[in-house]
Amino acid sequence: MRITEIRELSVPLQGNIANALVNFSEHTVSLVAVYTDVWRGGRPLVGLAFNSIGRYAQGGLLRERFIPRLLAAEAGALLDEGGSAFDPARALRLMLRNEKPGGHGDRAAAVAALELALWDLNAKLRDEPACVTIARHFGRAPAADMEVYAAGGYYYPRDSTGRLADELRGLREQGYVAFKIKIGGAPLAQDVERVEAALEVARGGRHLAVDANGRFDLDTALAYAERLQPYGLRWYEEAGDPLDYALQRRLIEGYGGCVATGENLFSCADVRNLLHFGGMRPGVDVFQMDAGLSYGLTEYAQMLALMEAAGFDRRQAHPHGGHLINLHIGAGLGLGGCEAYPGVFQPFGGYPPGCMLGNGRVRPTSAPGFGLEEKPELAPVLRQLLD
Amino acid sequence: MRITEIRELSVPLQGNIANALVNFSEHTVSLVAVYTDVWRGGRPLVGLAFNSIGRYAQGGLLRERFIPRLLAAEAGALLDEGGSAFDPARALRLMLRNEKPGGHGDRAAAVAALELALWDLNAKLRDEPACVTIARHFGRAPAADMEVYAAGGYYYPRDSTGRLADELRGLREQGYVAFKIKIGGAPLAQDVERVEAALEVARGGRHLAVDANGRFDLDTALAYAERLQPYGLRWYEEAGDPLDYALQRRLIEGYGGCVATGENLFSCADVRNLLHFGGMRPGVDVFQMDAGLSYGLTEYAQMLALMEAAGFDRRQAHPHGGHLINLHIGAGLGLGGCEAYPGVFQPFGGYPPGCMLGNGRVRPTSAPGFGLEEKPELAPVLRQLLD
Numbered sequence: 001m002r003i004t005e006i007r008e009l010s011v012p013l014q015g016n017i018a019n020a021l022v023n024f025s026e027h028t029v030s031l032v033a034v035y036t037d038v039w040r041g042g043r044p045l046v047g048l049a050f051n052s053i054g055r056y057a058q059g060g061l062l063r064e065r066f067i068p069r070l071l072a073a074e075a076g077a078l079l080d081e082g083g084s085a086f087d088p089a090r091a092l093r094l095m096l097r098n099e100k101p102g103g104h105g106d107r108a109a110a111v112a113a114l115e116l117a118l119w120d121l122n123a124k125l126r127d128e129p130a131c132v133t134i135a136r137h138f139g140r141a142p143a144a145d146m147e148v149y150a151a152g153g154y155y156y157p158r159d160s161t162g163r164l165a166d167e168l169r170g171l172r173e174q175g176y177v178a179f180k181i182k183i184g185g186a187p188l189a190q191d192v193e194r195v196e197a198a199l200e201v202a203r204g205g206r207h208l209a210v211d212a213n214g215r216f217d218l219d220t221a222l223a224y225a226e227r228l229q230p231y232g233l234r235w236y237e238e239a240g241d242p243l244d245y246a247l248q249r250r251l252i253e254g255y256g257g258c259v260a261t262g263e264n265l266f267s268c269a270d271v272r273n274l275l276h277f278g279g280m281r282p283g284v285d286v287f288q289m290d291a292g293l294s295y296g297l298t299e300y301a302q303m304l305a306l307m308e309a310a311g312f313d314r315r316q317a318h319p320h321g322g323h324l325i326n327l328h329i330g331a332g333l334g335l336g337g338c339e340a341y342p343g344v345f346q347p348f349g350g351y352p353p354g355c356m357l358g359n360g361r362v363r364p365t366s367a368p369g370f371g372l373e374e375k376p377e378l379a380p381v382l383r384q385l386l387d
Numbered sequence: 388m389r390i391t392e393i394r395e396l397s398v399p400l401q402g403n404i405a406n407a408l409v410n411f412s413e414h415t416v417s418l419v420a421v422y423t424d425v426w427r428g429g430r431p432l433v434g435l436a437f438n439s440i441g442r443y444a445q446g447g448l449l450r451e452r453f454i455p456r457l458l459a460a461e462a463g464a465l466l467d468e469g470g471s472a473f474d475p476a477r478a479l480r481l482m483l484r485n486e487k488p489g490g491h492g493d494r495a496a497a498v499a500a501l502e503l504a505l506w507d508l509n510a511k512l513r514d515e516p517a518c519v520t521i522a523r524h525f526g527r528a529p530a531a532d533m534e535v536y537a538a539g540g541y542y543y544p545r546d547s548t549g550r551l552a553d554e555l556r557g558l559r560e561q562g563y564v565a566f567k568i569k570i571g572g573a574p575l576a577q578d579v580e581r582v583e584a585a586l587e588v589a590r591g592g593r594h595l596a597v598d599a600n601g602r603f604d605l606d607t608a609l610a611y612a613e614r615l616q617p618y619g620l621r622w623y624e625e626a627g628d629p630l631d632y633a634l635q636r637r638l639i640e641g642y643g644g645c646v647a648t649g650e651n652l653f654s655c656a657d658v659r660n661l662l663h664f665g666g667m668r669p670g671v672d673v674f675q676m677d678a679g680l681s682y683g684l685t686e687y688a689q690m691l692a693l694m695e696a697a698g699f700d701r702r703q704a705h706p707h708g709g710h711l712i713n714l715h716i717g718a719g720l721g722l723g724g725c726e727a728y729p730g731v732f733q734p735f736g737g738y739p740p741g742c743m744l745g746n747g748r749v750r751p752t753s754a755p756g757f758g759l760e761e762k763p764e765l766a767p768v769l770r771q772l773l774d
Contacts, residue, residue, distance in 0.1 A: 010451075023485050055487055060447005064397075098410050100442055101601040102629040102651030103680075105492025214488040242489040243656035246663050264489030269630035276633050277664055293490075 001083065002075060004044065005035040006067045006114070009385045010057035011050075014346040028057035029348055030110070033385050034070075034117040038125065046386065047086075047121030048372045051109040052292025052321040053345045054263075058110035066095050066110050078118075085125060086118040089298045096295075104267035108295050115296025116325055120369040130325075130370045134332025138301060145363035146330050147337035148351075149209065149234075150174075151322060152344070153181025153198065160186070161197050168201040171342055177207060177360030178234060180339075183224065184212035192227055205232035214238045214264065218247045225255035235260040235286050243270070249279030260286035263320030266294040271303045275310045282311040286336070290320040291329055304333065323348050325370050327355065327362060338362060347377035388470065389462060391431065392422040393454045393501070396772045397444035398437075401733045415444035416735055417497070420772050421457075421504040425512065433773065434473075434508030435759045438496040439679025439708040440732045441650075445497035453482050453497050465505075472512060473505040476685045483682075491654035495682050502683025503712060507756040517712075517757045521719025525688060532750035533717050534724035536596065536621075537561075538709060539731070540568020540585060547573070548584050555588040558729055564594060564747030565621060567726075570611065571599035579614055592619035601625045601651065605634045612642035622647040622673050630657070636666030647673035650707030653681040658690045662697045669698040673723070677707040678716055691720065710735050712757050714742065714749060725749060734764035 013027045034047040051058055070078070073094055080087040095111050123133040135142035150171040156163045168179050181198050183191040195210060202208040210233060216224065221239035228236055235258040240247035242264035252259055261278070265271050271289060274280060280287070287307060291300035304314050315336040319326045322339035330338050340362070341349040352374045354365040367374050373382065400414045421434040438445060457465070460481055467474040482498050510520040522529035537558040543550045555566050568585050570578040582597060589595040597620060603611065608626035615623055622645040627634035629651035639646055648665070652658050658676060661667060667674070674694060678687035691701050702723040706713045709726035717725050727749070728736040739761045741752040754761050760769065 026485055055490070056452065058447075060445075060449075060451055061493060062447075064447055065443065098413055100651060103442070103492035103495070103653055104630075105490035105494055106448060107493050108490070241656050243491075243654075243660060245660060264487060266490055267630075269628050273630060273632060273660065273664070277660070 001079060002037055003034055003070060003073075003078065004037050006070060007033045007035070007385055008059055008062045008067070008113070009381060010059045011347065011381050013053065013348070027054065029053055030057040030059060030062060030113050031381060031385055032062070032113045032117050034114065034121060036121065040124075045121065045124055047117035047119075047124065047369070048382070049113050049116035049120055049325060049370065050292065050348055051113040052290050052325070053323065053348050054321065055109060055293060056106070058106055058113070061107055061110035062113070065107070066114055069095050069097060070114060085122045088115050088118045088122075088296060091115060091118055092295060092298045101269070104270060104294075108266035109293045112292045112294060112296040115298060116292060116370075119297055120372075123369040127368050129364045129366060129368065130328040131331035131364045134297065134329060138333060140332070140334055143331040143334060145357055145361045146327060146335075147178075147360060148176070148322075148340050148362040149178035149180055149337065149360070150176035151180040151211070151339050151341050153179065153194070155182060155185045161190070161193050164194055165197045165201055168198055172201060174342060175356060175358035175360070176340070176342070178202070178209070179207065180209040180211055180234075180237070182213065183210045184215040188223060188227060191224070195228065195231060195233075199231065206234050209234040209237060209260070211237040212239050214240060214242050216240050218250060221247060221251050222254045225251060229255060229257055233257060237261065237286075237288070238263065245273055245277035248274070249277065252279040252281065252285070258284055258286065260288055260318070263288040263290055263293075265289055268299060268302050268306060271306055275306060275312075280312070283313060283316070285316065287312070287317045288320045289317070290326065292321055292325055297329060300329070301333065322350060324351060324355075324372060324375060327351060328364055328370050331364055347375070347381055352376065388466060389424055390421055390457060390460075390465065391424050393457060394420045394422070394772055395446055395449045395454070395500070396768065397446045398734065398768050400440065400735070414441065416440055417444040417446060417449060417500050418768060418772055419449070419500045419504050421501065421508060423508065427511075432508065432511055434504035434506075434511065434756070435769070436500050436503035436507055436712060436757065437679065437735055438500040439677050439712070440710065440735050441708065442496055442680060443493070445493055445500070448494055448497035449500070452494070453501055456482050456484060457501060472509045475502050475505045475509075475683060478502060478505055479682060479685045488656070491657060491681075495653035496680045499679045499681060499683040502685060503679060503757075506684055507759075510756040514755050516751045516753060516755065517715040518718035518751050521684065521716060525720060527719070527721055530718040530721060532744055532748045533714060533722075534565075534747060535563070535709075535727050535749040536565035536567055536724065536747070537563035538567040538598070538726050538728050540566065540581070542569060542572045548577070548581050551581055552584045552588055555585055559588060561729060562743060562745035562747070563727070563729070565589070565596070566594065567596040567598055567621075567624070569600065570597045571602040575610060575614060578611070582615065582618060582620075586618065593621050596621040596624060596647070598624040599626050601627060601629050603627050605637060608634060608638050609641045612638060616642060616644055620644060624648065624673075624675070625650065632660055632664035635661070636664065639666040639668065639672070645671055645673065647675055647705070650675040650677055650680075652676055655686060655689050655693060658693055662693060667699070670700065670703070672703065674699070674704045675707045676704070677713065679708055679712055684716060687716070688720065709737060711738060711742075711759060711762060714738060715751055715757050718751055734762070734768055739763065
């Protein structure tokens with residue numbers, strides 16, 4: 001069994017939205033297809049994945065460094081001991097050959113797309129959902145379904161607060177119970193109005209999280225903390241720069257409530273620093289690292305191991321990136337929950353109709369692999385990549 | 388005045404050498420040329436730079452994200468207030484538009500090549516060496532020359548220790564007084580033999596540094612520290628993972644001697660963490676951040692400002708990357724010294740003959756800009772890029 005070809009396609013994200021810091025209208029995602037010499041139903045078995053959402057496609061790095069290294073692997077070098085499945089950890093080591101330590105940025109996303117495609121392949125080789133393959137690999141039982149919250153609450157050019165409440169009502173009608181909205185793109189007083197408008201829909205602070213997308217300095221983060229504290233929010237996400245562990249620790253001391261961070265940490269080395277220096281509390285705070293931006297599932301599972309060794313519970317992990325790959329990872333690894341961005345970040349964001357349970361829960365279908373083939377919005381780009 | 392065209396070329400590094408962790412034979416560097424509508428001597432003025440050495444070329448990221456953003460800049464958006472020079476800080480902000488925080492890896496090197504080419508352009512606009520332009524910009528006087536040490540001491544397949552001493556003798560004959568050799572690629576006892584062999588050439592520990600290239604865990608780092616401590620070495624470089632600030636702090640406590648790190652930190656956010664958590668000591672330890680891997684000189688100068696605000700002296704900065712660009716940066720900013728890799732990392736490594744003073748010192752020539760046009764080894768690739 002071997003890889004015969006690897007294709008990649010840069011896909012623009014649809015939707016003209018902005019958070020406190022970034023306009024997503026130029027963002028792209030790398031969709032990859034790993035072809036094998038295994039034939040099923042008259043065609044080669046293909047592993048599919050993408051490098052999560054919210055940063056950029058990595059066509060250049062994939063073509064320059066990581067696809068050539070995988071394709072140059074000696075026979076068997078990418079397989080597990082029995083030879084009947086790919087070994088993502090071996091593939092990861094091989095892709096990172098002659099890569100220096102540090103600098104965990106774009107390359108972590110490029111590598112992740114390829115590593116995750118091998119998990120999709122392994123699940124398809126056994127004709128089972130990826131969450132089952134993932135759970136078995138790590139000696140666990142997969143969860144039947146996952147808690148999911150709807151992320152949105154972006155800023156609109158006009159009547160932003162009124163449209164925010166309408167947006168959340170629409171999400172509630174779609175079956176979501178918990179929500180996350182943006183803060184930091186308006187003055188504090190206006191953001192407090194947004195939170196109060198959202199709480200009229202969300203039925204209690206524990207169903208509403210807020211996300212500053214790393215915009216605040218310490219003083220601003222603490223000023224928001226003081227105003228937000230009485231609402232008992234689900235969490236207060238990425239107040240400051242994602243690498244500013246000293247700020248994170250002082251924010252936690254000043255705020256008291258639950259905080260969340262980690263979506264912009266892409267390696268175990270960075271997560272170890274968050275655990276050492278960031279003041280995060282076992283049983284309280286939320287970790288949002290995303291395998292698709294972080295060298296894939298092998299590195300992500302090592303991040304969970306670091307968390308657990310430091311006394312944290314893996315249910316404190318709620319990965320960034322509301323999409324099918326992270327649904328299977330969450331169910332396979334027993335994480336705390338999933339994100340969804342209903343209607344935005346298409347064609348990658350969200351879940352096919354078969355996954356939706358209502359009441360704030362979502363479940364993988366029985367489709368083999370990550371089930372990307374079941375997502376209607378992905379069909380055109382998959383045709384473009386595979387035909 | 389405006390940019391009319393930007394070219395980039397991926398250039399393979401020559402020389403088949405390895406440190407404790409990485410084989411450099413596959414490494415590449417992005418050489419960039421920024422063309423303007425300013426004409427000098429019958430041809431357009433061109434800014435030249437590259438993304439330092441030791442990691443990878445960034446052709447993909449340059450073509451996908453950063454060159455298009457610079458070329459799309461509105462008239463005047465890249466110029467300083469007077470309109471007579473480019474403004475690298477404005478260009479940097481523009482290149483990082485819609486880039487999320489965190490993830491300071493490959494993109495930092497891609498952006499750096501372009502940002503540094505604007506410094507080369509600004510110096511050529513005034514027909515002066517870049518160190519003069521840089522010093523003036525930051526309100527300083529440029530240094531006439533710089534201390535330089537010869538980095539080498541790689542592992543050879545046979546008679547590694549004997550060949551090491553021969554190599555250092557050859558470097559001494561070239562005029563170098565201080566040296567750096569690799570450790571961590573052999574067992575501790577053999578590395579101690581290497582250090583003793585090198586000390587027979589180096590005339591005292593203060594002329595010999597050792598570099599582990601981030602290979603060691605804490606126990607190994609401390610075991611080396613105990614054996615190295617009596618030699619009073621110039622510095623003990625990158626013992627552990629470059630992001631492992633807890634290790635760095637414990638190493639410093641256990642070793643006592645001078646340590647060096649930072650060549651794999653590519654942003655102010657990372658440097659701030661090293662300053663907060665890494666145990667580095669004002670007046671003692673060495674910082675090796677490299678502008679060419681770190682978004683360029685604008686970000687690098689901010690790193691120096693962070694160091695100085697924390698009580699460190701800029702003479703504690705000895706940038707990674709032994710090449711002309713860092714010679715001009717070092718002389719322009721008043722840093723502690725330069726590196727050289729005589730004979731390796733060509734065509735980018737080292738200095739043209741006009742720069743060599745002997746006695747362990749090197750100086751910029753009067754060539755305009757970084758003077759890359761004076762380096763004989765670069766001539767063929769410059770022709771390839773510019774013709």
